[in-house]
Amino acid sequence: PAKLRGHVKRWDIHASEMSKNTLNPIRAIVDGMKLTPNPEKPMIALSIGDPTVFGNLPTDEKVLQAMKEAIDSQKYNGYAPSVGYQKSREAVANFYTRAGAPLEAKDVILTSGCSQAIELSISVLCNPGDNILVPCPGFSLYKTLAVSLGIHVKLYDLLPEKSWEADLQHLESLIDDKTTCLIVNNPSNPCGSVYSKEHLQNILSVASKHCLPILADEIYGDMVFPGCSFHSLAPLSRDVPILSCGGLAKRWLVPGWRVGWILIHDRGDVFGTEIREGLVKLSQRILGACTIVQGALESILNNTPQEFYQRAISFIKSNSEICYSALSTIPGLTPVMPSGAMYLMVGIDMKHFPEFKSDVEFTEQLVTEQSVFCLPATAFEYPNFFRIVVTVPEEMMVEACGRIRQFCVHHYRSQCHDSNEIDQ
Amino acid sequence: PAKLRGHVKRWDIHASEMSKNTLNPIRAIVDGMKLTPNPEKPMIALSIGDPTVFGNLPTDEKVLQAMKEAIDSQKYNGYAPSVGYQKSREAVANFYTRAGAPLEAKDVILTSGCSQAIELSISVLCNPGDNILVPCPGFSLYKTLAVSLGIHVKLYDLLPEKSWEADLQHLESLIDDKTTCLIVNNPSNPCGSVYSKEHLQNILSVASKHCLPILADEIYGDMVFPGCSFHSLAPLSRDVPILSCGGLAKRWLVPGWRVGWILIHDRGDVFGTEIREGLVKLSQRILGACTIVQGALESILNNTPQEFYQRAISFIKSNSEICYSALSTIPGLTPVMPSGAMYLMVGIDMKHFPEFKSDVEFTEQLVTEQSVFCLPATAFEYPNFFRIVVTVPEEMMVEACGRIRQFCVHHYRSQCHDSNEIDQ
Ligand SMILES: Cc1ncc(COP(=O)(O)O)c(C=O)c1O
Ligand SMILES: Cc1ncc(COP(=O)(O)O)c(C=O)c1O
Numbered sequence: 001p002a003k004l005r006g007h008v009k010r011w012d013i014h015a016s017e018m019s020k021n022t023l024n025p026i027r028a029i030v031d032g033m034k035l036t037p038n039p040e041k042p043m044i045a046l047s048i049g050d051p052t053v054f055g056n057l058p059t060d061e062k063v064l065q066a067m068k069e070a071i072d073s074q075k076y077n078g079y080a081p082s083v084g085y086q087k088s089r090e091a092v093a094n095f096y097t098r099a100g101a102p103l104e105a106k107d108v109i110l111t112s113g114c115s116q117a118i119e120l121s122i123s124v125l126c127n128p129g130d131n132i133l134v135p136c137p138g139f140s141l142y143k144t145l146a147v148s149l150g151i152h153v154k155l156y157d158l159l160p161e162k163s164w165e166a167d168l169q170h171l172e173s174l175i176d177d178k179t180t181c182l183i184v185n186n187p188s189n190p191c192g193s194v195y196s197k198e199h200l201q202n203i204l205s206v207a208s209k210h211c212l213p214i215l216a217d218e219i220y221g222d223m224v225f226p227g228c229s230f231h232s233l234a235p236l237s238r239d240v241p242i243l244s245c246g247g248l249a250k251r252w253l254v255p256g257w258r259v260g261w262i263l264i265h266d267r268g269d270v271f272g273t274e275i276r277e278g279l280v281k282l283s284q285r286i287l288g289a290c291t292i293v294q295g296a297l298e299s300i301l302n303n304t305p306q307e308f309y310q311r312a313i314s315f316i317k318s319n320s321e322i323c324y325s326a327l328s329t330i331p332g333l334t335p336v337m338p339s340g341a342m343y344l345m346v347g348i349d350m351k352h353f354p355e356f357k358s359d360v361e362f363t364e365q366l367v368t369e370q371s372v373f374c375l376p377a378t379a380f381e382y383p384n385f386f387r388i389v390v391t392v393p394e395e396m397m398v399e400a401c402g403r404i405r406q407f408c409v410h411h412y413r414s415q416c417h418d419s420n421e422i423d424q
Numbered sequence: 425p426a427k428l429r430g431h432v433k434r435w436d437i438h439a440s441e442m443s444k445n446t447l448n449p450i451r452a453i454v455d456g457m458k459l460t461p462n463p464e465k466p467m468i469a470l471s472i473g474d475p476t477v478f479g480n481l482p483t484d485e486k487v488l489q490a491m492k493e494a495i496d497s498q499k500y501n502g503y504a505p506s507v508g509y510q511k512s513r514e515a516v517a518n519f520y521t522r523a524g525a526p527l528e529a530k531d532v533i534l535t536s537g538c539s540q541a542i543e544l545s546i547s548v549l550c551n552p553g554d555n556i557l558v559p560c561p562g563f564s565l566y567k568t569l570a571v572s573l574g575i576h577v578k579l580y581d582l583l584p585e586k587s588w589e590a591d592l593q594h595l596e597s598l599i600d601d602k603t604t605c606l607i608v609n610n611p612s613n614p615c616g617s618v619y620s621k622e623h624l625q626n627i628l629s630v631a632s633k634h635c636l637p638i639l640a641d642e643i644y645g646d647m648v649f650p651g652c653s654f655h656s657l658a659p660l661s662r663d664v665p666i667l668s669c670g671g672l673a674k675r676w677l678v679p680g681w682r683v684g685w686i687l688i689h690d691r692g693d694v695f696g697t698e699i700r701e702g703l704v705k706l707s708q709r710i711l712g713a714c715t716i717v718q719g720a721l722e723s724i725l726n727n728t729p730q731e732f733y734q735r736a737i738s739f740i741k742s743n744s745e746i747c748y749s750a751l752s753t754i755p756g757l758t759p760v761m762p763s764g765a766m767y768l769m770v771g772i773d774m775k776h777f778p779e780f781k782s783d784v785e786f787t788e789q790l791v792t793e794q795s796v797f798c799l800p801a802t803a804f805e806y807p808n809f810f811r812i813v814v815t816v817p818e819e820m821m822v823e824a825c826g827r828i829r830q831f832c833v834h835h836y837r838s839q840c841h842d843s844n845e846i847d848q
Contacts, residue, residue, distance in 0.1 A: 009633065011663075011665070011692065011694040012635065013549070013665065013694055013695060013696075013698075014698060015698040015701065016549065016550055016551050018547055018573075018706075019547060019548045019702030019705050019706050020702065020705075022708065023705075024705065024708050027708070050502045052501045052503075053502055055498075058501075059498075059501055064495050064498075067495050071491050072488070072492075074483075074488075076680060077483055077677065077678045077679070077680055077681070078474045078475075078476035078680050079476075079680050080680055112536050112711075113710060113711055124440055124443045125437070127442070141709075144708070145709060149442075209433065210433055211435045213437055241435070254501045255502055256500060256501055256503050256714070256715025257714050257716060258536070258711065258712075258714050258715075268435065270437055271437060274437075274439040275439050277439065278439030278443030278444065279443070281444075281447075281448065282442075282443050282446055284451070284568070285446060285543060285565075285569060286537060286539040286540040286543055287539055287682065288682075289682070289714075290680070290682050290713075290717060291680025291681060291682075292491070292680070292681060292716065292717075293714060
């Protein structure tokens with residue numbers, strides 16, 4: 001045995017705790033599912049949060065042109081400052097500046113995608129042992145990043161019956177003196193909800209009362225259906241310091257390009273220089289976004305025609321309505337109509353589907369029988385729901401809803417005697 | 425005073441320890457210097473490690489063309505896998521595969537610049553409290569990243585009189601049971617040195633004896649002067665597991681594009697699945713490189729003409745020779761001739777420059793009088809040297825060397841009676 005051989009060194013290399021603690025719940029759940037489609041039906045994936053996969057939502061020609069001009073100029077091959085080119089930061093500042101929440105170039109930090117914006121924001125605000133408040137259901141990256149950094153996560157409930165508004169009482173009850181950041185995601189992944197001004201003001205009141213800075217994940221900002229309006233969080237507050245995270249990924253339909261930003265809103269000078277300098281320092285670790293996209297950014301923001309945005313959001317709205325009305329009449333399902341972003345959540349009345357123990361089993365069997373894959377919302381820590389991505393081509397959406405109907409009709413049990421009832 | 429007011433909450437937000445511990449020595453030193461050039465002489469910066477700043481070293485036309493084709497194809501706008509497109513990983517694997525160190529797509533992880541490759545490699549191999557061995561003088565990012573992660577850094581000496589070979593005795597003496605990674609940077613920033621096969625084999629022997637994995641920073645790989653050869657570390661070992669970090673930045677002259685890679689060499693299956701999975705997990709934090717550059721990568725690697733590489737390296741060699749021979753004859757300076765990369769280190773015989781307390785003061789005054797800025801090697805934890813970036817236009821190099829001569833001639837004191845001598 002190894003021991004007897006004395007102190008001859010042996011190879012004994014292990015992955016770090018941090019890498020082991022970087023947990024991706026979506027991967028963990030999906031990798032654990034048996035996803036074998038019915039060979040007689042072509043697969044339809046309603047699970048992928050990438051609006052570009054089916055080719056029906058190309059970015060605008062002007063966006064591509066801006067990129068090619070940036071390349072031809074040969075001005076954007078060298079290193080940019082770690083927080084981005086001054087001119088590009090200025091363009092983002094001008095694009096997002098609002099009365100009551102003005103922005104200058106110095107308030108903008110360009111990052112490698114909104115993901116890095118979130119990473120830097122959490123990293124600068126929180127120490128190991130601190131905790132952050134995260135929406136539930138919510139985008140899984142918040143927890144993935146926090147846990148890997150030794151930061152605790154407290155989930156606050158969103159209420160499906162109130163169009164996914166935050167349960168403010170629950171939220172407030174979670175705050176303690178180790179709470180260093182409140183994450184608000186509006187419009188929401190996975191809910192597709194868009195908060196009213198009043199609800200945002202109520203959230204801000206809680207933050208203000210407890211002196212809690214906010215990380216506002218507004219990557220789906222302005223992606224709201226006609227008739228509804230998007231309110232950015234920052235202009236609604238005069239005191240709460242806010243790091244607003246966004247990027248090109250969703251609205252401009254180029255998630256692979258990895259350009260995001262942090263907008264620093266600090267009217268009360270509460271972040272002061274410390275947080276700004278902290279963000280600059282953290283940005284120097286790996287430097288930020290690709291310079292070609294940075295070079296194109298001003299033109300992308302200023303020259304993309306309004307029709308482009310409108311066309312995309314109209315399509316998403318129309319698809320959401322198709323999906324919502326189709327699923328509304330299916331026994332055992334309760335879809336929640338979204339107002340923006342590109343997702344729709346569907347509740348499963350599990351007692352009517354006694355064959356399945358969970359949303360994971362339900363969606364797994366949906367693949368097996370109908371070759372339709374929806375992400376079980378257990379991936380967002382919200383069991384008994386599944387999420388539909390509504391950016392797929394319309395005919396695919398229609399076909400998928402039809403198959404979901406077949407599936408539910410087949411498995412629905414109306415006379416549901418669950419074990420409790422039998423016991424009684 | 426605040427205390428008397430009881431428990432009314434006050435804003436009290438501080439930057440995290442991690443952000444405070446993310447220290448950039450180059451910035452710290454340069455920001456502390458008084459850099460006011462002589463108004464009568466135009467500034468010449470020999471300090472910037474970006475070969476593109478003066479426009480004399482453009483990337484190849486084929487590289488730009490590959491980018492524009494990637495944009496026009498519209499195939500590269502969506503999310504790539506977090507470790508990169510399979511096809512792009514395959515292209516890198518094919519480009520770097522060698523007899524004795526074969527690579528497949530699965531052995532390649534694409535990253536946001538070589539910086540992220542280094543970050544992921546350190547993050548996967550080391551836990552807080554561990555230590556890593558880092559070359560001195562060396563690229564400052566290793567320490568910046570390690571310290572911010574709570575990993576200790578032990579500096580091993582490079583020997584200028586032996587063309588910056590590692591002092592292997594010193595290196596070996598630093599190893600203890602908390603040492604989890606040896607960083608080898610070849611060709612070197614800031615030294616411009618290129619190690620012989622024999623020296624690399626000697627380094628590998630030490631690593632093998634102590635079962636120490638190596639992070640080989642080979643971002644300047646193949647950037648060696650005609651007549652000299654570059655040996656990648658991995659093909660020289662049959663047992664030492666190696667993460668080789670590289671990227672497009674230097675050889676293809678596009679540092680802003682932020683594409684790097686980790687090549688996993690693990691012939692003995694020592695890393696096993698654990699390190700590979702750890703790297704995949706870590707890559708999911710912010711996802712990797714811009715998809716447009718990833719889409720262009722295969723073509724960039726395969727279609728860039730040999731003449732492009734040769735032209736760049738010939739220019740760097742010629743500039744290095746101009747610089748080296750000019751500085752060799754300057755009293756009090758000892759330049760070390762490089763064999764690759766794009767840097768040249770110059771020793772300052774401080775006892776002949778009694779006016780200056782350090783390389784920092786020396787280079788500061790060089791700006792004040794001659795408007796020439798060289799980075800003091802204190803930034804690389806190596807006092808009494810300064811670093812020259814040799815990618816600047818030839819006439820600038822000639823002019824700068826002339827001014828450095830003037831400066832040294834003016835300040836050189838040959839009759840140096842230092843205090844020791846006087847005391848005796
Ligand atoms: C709510 C939310 N925030 C952030 C991101 C990450 O955006 P990016 O791709 O720019 O990193 C996503 C991506 O799906 C998201 O849904
Ligand atoms: C030795 C060394 N490694 C890594 C890097 C970082 O490369 P990248 O710009 O691809 O992150 C540099 C950049 O100067 C370097 O000199």
